[in-house]
Amino acid sequence: MSDLLKNIDARTKLAGTNKLEILMFSLGKDMRTGREETFGINVFKVREVMRIPAITRAPEMPSSVEGMVSLRGALVPVIDLAKYIGISADSAPDIMIVTEYNGHTQGFLVKSVDNILRLDWAAMRVPPAMLAAEMGGLVTAITELKDSRLVMMLDVEKVLAETGHFGSDELIFKSVKHLGKENRTVFFADDSSVARNQIAKTLDAMGVTHISAINGRQAWIELAKMADIAESTGKPLKEILQVILTDVEMPEMDGYMLTRKIKADKRFSGIPVLMHSSLSSSSNQQLGKAVGVDEYVPKFEPQKLSQTLARLLG
Numbered sequence: 001m002s003d004l005l006k007n008i009d010a011r012t013k014l015a016g017t018n019k020l021e022i023l024m025f026s027l028g029k030d031m032r033t034g035r036e037e038t039f040g041i042n043v044f045k046v047r048e049v050m051r052i053p054a055i056t057r058a059p060e061m062p063s064s065v066e067g068m069v070s071l072r073g074a075l076v077p078v079i080d081l082a083k084y085i086g087i088s089a090d091s092a093p094d095i096m097i098v099t100e101y102n103g104h105t106q107g108f109l110v111k112s113v114d115n116i117l118r119l120d121w122a123a124m125r126v127p128p129a130m131l132a133a134e135m136g137g138l139v140t141a142i143t144e145l146k147d148s149r150l151v152m153m154l155d156v157e158k159v160l161a162e163t164g165h166f167g168s169d170e171l172i173f174k175s176v177k178h179l180g181k182e183n184r185t186v187f188f189a190d191d192s193s194v195a196r197n198q199i200a201k202t203l204d205a206m207g208v209t210h211i212s213a214i215n216g217r218q219a220w221i222e223l224a225k226m227a228d229i230a231e232s233t234g235k236p237l238k239e240i241l242q243v244i245l246t247d248v249e250m251p252e253m254d255g256y257m258l259t260r261k262i263k264a265d266k267r268f269s270g271i272p273v274l275m276h277s278s279l280s281s282s283s284n285q286q287l288g289k290a291v292g293v294d295e296y297v298p299k300f301e302p303q304k305l306s307q308t309l310a311r312l313l314g
Contacts, residue, residue, distance in 0.1 A: 023114075024115065025113045027082040037150070039153070045101060052093065066079070076105050094111060140155045158192060179206045189214070196212055205302075219244075238271050246259060256291045260292065263292035275295070276297050
């Protein structure tokens with residue numbers, strides 16, 4: 001399995017091409033439906049794939065959190081994805097996928113892993129409303145394989161937030177200060193409902209007006225409309241919109257491609273692009289800068305986000 005995760009440096013070249021690579025996996029056959037669904041996770045977030053090591057059970061954890069494992073001297077929480085989603089699997093999981101989000105490492109228990117699939121973000125569609133409702137909003141994107149299987153991208157940020165990885169809202173928004181300025185607007189794009197909610201709460205605490213989109217393609221359509229309106233009224237767009245905030249991973253158009261389009265359009269001159277992602281390693285930050293990102297802030301850190309926004313909006 002380690003062979004699948006080699007050559008990460010080569011994969012960084014995907015930035016700005018609207019392409020991604022996902023590791024496909026299964027949670028087993030659901031005894032209630034008789035189906036075995038295929039899920040996916042961005043390879044950039046996968047650190048290791050292994051047989052499940054010894055798990056130390058811990059009290060007072062959510063039912064889907066199996067406990068902790070020791071990996072190279074560090075204690076890592078382990079989440080059973082089938083239990084979290086509510087799948088009555090026909091057998092216990094066999095594999096642990098070790099992932100990193102915002103510098104937080106955790107293990108996800110799955111039944112099996114498939115191969116790595118390279119595709120264009122344009123092939124990842126926003127899930128139909130019926131599927132989104134059935135999965136409780138856990139699926140952020142979906143694509144169809146040549147063999148007619150559907151691959152569903154999970155909102156892992158939602159999983160981590162609801163299993164206590166990012167703290168409670170009351171604590172994390174306490175430190176956000178009011179901006180104290182009027183007529184400031186931020187446009188943000190993110191496919192995760194949890195992330196959109198946290199961004200909106202941060203901007204509300206700052207007293208900043210905001211507009212949002214659920215992916216890069218929708219964001220570009222709305223931003224282009226705003227630019228057209230500004231142009232027709234003879235006003236610089238930066239008088240209407242002061243900052244654009246974007247996630248990296250989004251169906252249809254990712255944050256790298258969105259940034260490239262913004263930076264190539266002179267109408268957006270003087271409007272900084274702030275990348276806000278759980279892909280927070282230094283290499284990913286360099287990728288953002290390569291496509292023209294002005295600032296980079298990790299997700300689920302409202303204080304850092306508000307401080308950066310305050311500087312850009314000031």
